[in-house]
Amino acid sequence: MADAEVVEVPVLIVGGGPVGLTARALLERWGVRTLLVEKRGELSPFPRSRLVNVRSMEIFRGLGLAGAITAAGFAPEYGRVRFRDTLHDRDFATAAMVGVDAPVPESPVTGVVTSQDRLEPTLLAAADAADPADAPVRFGTELVDLTEETDGVVASLVDHRGGTETRVRARYVLAADGANSTVRQRLGIGTAGPGAMGNFTTVVFDADLDRWCAQQPAGVYFTTHGMFAPLYPEGGWAWFVPTPEDTASADWPGLVSRALGPGTGVRVDVSRVQHWVMNAFVAERFRHGRILLAGDAAHAVPITGGLGMNAGLSDAHNLCWKLAGVLNGWAGPGLLETYEAERHPVAHRTLQQAVANTQLMLRVQNRRREQLRSGEAAPERVELPWSDRYFAQLGLVLGVTYRSGAVLADGGGTDSDGGGTDSDSGTEYLPTAEPGRRLPHLWLTEHRSTLDACGEWFTLLTPDPARWVRRTAAPWPLRVEPLTDEHTDACGLGPYGALLVRPDGHIAARWHDRPPGDSALHDALAAVTGSVVPG
Incomplete structure (x- = not known):
């Protein structure tokens, strides 16, 4: 070259x-x-x-993209999974994706x-x-x-x-x-x-499936013949299935038709086929x-x-x-x-949760297959092996705790003892303003969240801005944001305390009450960023 x-x-x-x-x-x-x-x-x-x-x-709200992404996605009622023998059968189990099917008080946004x-x-x-x-x-x-x-x-x-x-x-x-x-x-x-967990195929197709799905919308339908998912609000479907042995000569429209179930009489137009490996x-x-x-x-x-x-x-x-x-x-x-x-421990926890998701999904399907094979009368419902909050993973999604040199413990020292989440199950989330955690969502005004105060700068949230604004923050980008008295308890602050929030919305430091000295803010920013800046 x-x-x-x-x-x-x-x-x-x-x-x-x-x-x-x-x-x-x-x-x-x-x-x-x-x-x-x-x-x-x-x-x-x-x-x-x-x-x-x-x-x-x-994150996308901070980039000004949340509205466009929501407009191009499905309505909230699609934030649900449904289990069926075939797509045209009734549900034998269903679960909501919490945080997607409806707003949650822990966030200013809803998933899509x-x-x-x-x-x-x-x-x-x-x-x-x-x-x-x-x-x-x-x-x-x-x-x-x-x-x-x-x-x-x-x-x-x-x-x-x-x-x-x-x-x-x-x-x-x-x-x-x-x-x-x-x-x-x-x-x-x-x-x-685990590595490669299997070969899979995605078939993108058009078909009129409204008679079975329009009144019971879902983001995903798990069936005994593969997983079906609506693609766009205006139409289109995908079928996810283990890759057949002979893909070169596969009759994909015929395979999709058979997977939909006998006697459906639905015309299937396949537009794309992709083979891929599920990795872990x-x-x-x-x-x-x-x-x-x-x-x-x-x-x-x-x-x-x-x-x-x-x-x-x-x-x-x-x-x-x-x-x-x-x-x-x-x-x-x-x-x-x-x-x-900060991110390596979260990746391991995420992998564990995703593998657990897969195992639980298979348990539901296997339980149903056993019922069908035994000839027993199938119950109206199959009990899910998870709570209604399972698919939300709010503890894992919103409750991540970072431990590193970019976080100062409440005592003032760096918090570098590893990372993780606040929940073994990943399903429960308890908002807290402890250093290392995501800043809790609180409404500062009718339409403005504490999370909206974060951006291309560090944010200092305090009920006493006048006391803190005098303290130098150069050369770091910093904005001081007033915090109303109604929110101080939720943040663990006294009348003169403050939260220092990183640009990614995670709390870098907390002073419960008045700072220990005039250089406290300067010293904290220098420690968090690893800078050598004269005080």
Whole structure:
């Protein structure tokens, strides 16, 4: 590549799925230039991920995208799963996706059932709306090699459409290139977990199924002949099934028709077929020098429960403000070490929950099969082996606790004893303003949440702004936000206390009452960001 074009950019993003596109939008908000490369020639035409959970919608609310994503998705009543023998039979079990089927008091937003191919164009346009020249995207461009240097990374790219070669010099590389990540493999980073859990096929088709589904909507219908999911509010379906042995000669319209059940007489028009592997693993490391893994490149989880993409979006949210701080000079490079410290334990917990989801789903279906085989009269309902809150995972989604050098314990020291969540089951969430936790949602005004006070800055929430605003915060971006007396107890604050909230909405420090000294805020910001700034 001696004669290859040479491009210099602060951050190279590898992978144009939801995680890479969200990272691009977040970094653009921070004024960080990026180049995103995607080896596919276009955005994925397949539905793939089906659920944007409540925490991801909070992230998109901060980017100003929540309204567009909700408008393109399904109505809240589709936030439900249904179990049937065939699609045209009655439900023998059903469960709500809490936080999706209706609003929850713990958040200002509601999750959305939508297809990934509807989500990605919205994310692509998010950074383009500002200045696409500052955040270019190259489709049909594959990373083929990368080399770390002292002050950056050199990546070799090939454009498969024109055959041109490019050499990119980046300060950092964010690898969001999927479960079969080229970057992870080239770095020799291993994985832990079950690994490949089976080969599956997604068949996208059109058919008129309203007579069985319109009055009982759901985001997913589990049947004994595969999983059916509506794709778009205006129509379209997907059938998810273990991959048949002879895919080359498979009669896909016939297979879908038979899976719908005998005697349906429904015309099936198949438009796309995709074969894929269900993976279950967590990378041994999320960082290799200046190269950082996110999304499926860092952790791939089974699809049951809709946790995988959403965990990847939280990766990007956690990482991008740290990259921006280092690149913009108000954070030390050591801040990036907290990314793995905070997200790696969450990835393991997410994998455990997704595997448990799959096992529980299979238990429901197997129990039904046993009833049918035994010839016993089937009951009206099959008791679900989970609570109604199971599919919400609110404890895992909203209750994540970060422990790292970017969190100061209530006593004032860094909290670096590992990470995790506040619940063994992942189903229950108890809001708290403890350091390391997501800032509780409280309404500051009729339409403005405490979470809306967070953005491309640190936020200081306090009932006594005058006392705190005098305390220097330079060079860190900081906004001081008044907190009404009605919310101080919920945040564990006295009349002169304060919460220091990171740009990702997690609490960095808490002073229950008046600060211990004039430099308390300065010292906390310096400790959290790993900066060396004179007080």
